[in-house]
Amino acid sequence: MTALGKAASGLRTFTSDVAQGFFEITHNGFAVVGLAVVFAVLTLTARPDLRQAGEGQLMSWLRARQAQALGMVPELDAIDRATALNPKDLPKQQAAVAYWLSKKYRVAPEPISALVAEAYETGSRTKMDPTLILAVMAVESGFNPFAQSTVGAQGLMQVMTGVHSDKYENFGGKLAAFDPVTNLRVGVNVLQECIQRAGSVQAGLKFYVGAANLTDDGGYADKVMAEHERLRLVASGRMVPLVPPAAPALRTSAPGPALPAVKEEAARPVAGAEPTI
Known part of the structure; x- marks a missing residue:
């Protein structure tokens, strides 16, 4: 080799x-x-x-x-804190109401959908028409969950938080008034008491606004009932025009006389303003 x-x-x-x-x-x-x-x-x-x-x-x-x-800390559970639902996930009737309210009050359909779903669930539990609940929210706050009046009415349904603080105890305290779902549930509870006390929805709305001892509620009950009827038609599948909403006028008057069923409520505001509880 x-x-x-x-x-x-x-x-x-x-x-x-x-x-x-x-x-x-x-x-x-x-x-x-x-x-x-x-x-x-x-x-x-x-x-x-x-x-x-x-x-x-x-x-x-x-x-x-x-x-x-x-450049920021991610919070993957933040979505769990959001009060929002996809309107496409709602039943047809509820979705129609959510889209109509969204367009009329110029708010996003997702949070409105969550409120509509909660109104229907709470209404079923309390035997109250969910469109009435939504009508009260519409007139009271225009669906602003952080609304507050000068005399302490707060949140979606403008409940007098100081007066009804006991109703928030099961939700962790008065700050829960700014949680939309909690405010809705407490507001429905107050409204239910008012209707039971007054004997009818129309009269109960007068109690709710704090005008039970007054001859006039400033047109509050009529506004709520008119919006209630429009929402009922929307829910039934009817085409309802988007009547421009009046800007919600938060309570500016001092509290009125005490009412046995719901403790102290606020009297109706000055002429021309929408009263709130």
């Missing part, structure tokens, strides 16, 4: 030995990694506390990386 052949043979032998050694090392290395993974899985299965701690650390690291990349 020539010197060149010997060199080539030696090179092949060297390459083969290196490849074999590399294979054995990596094979053994993968085996070690596999055993380590199996051991880790068994450990995490037997120790859920370690698994939870590890998941928490991993999520913290991922959030920190995402916050660094985005």
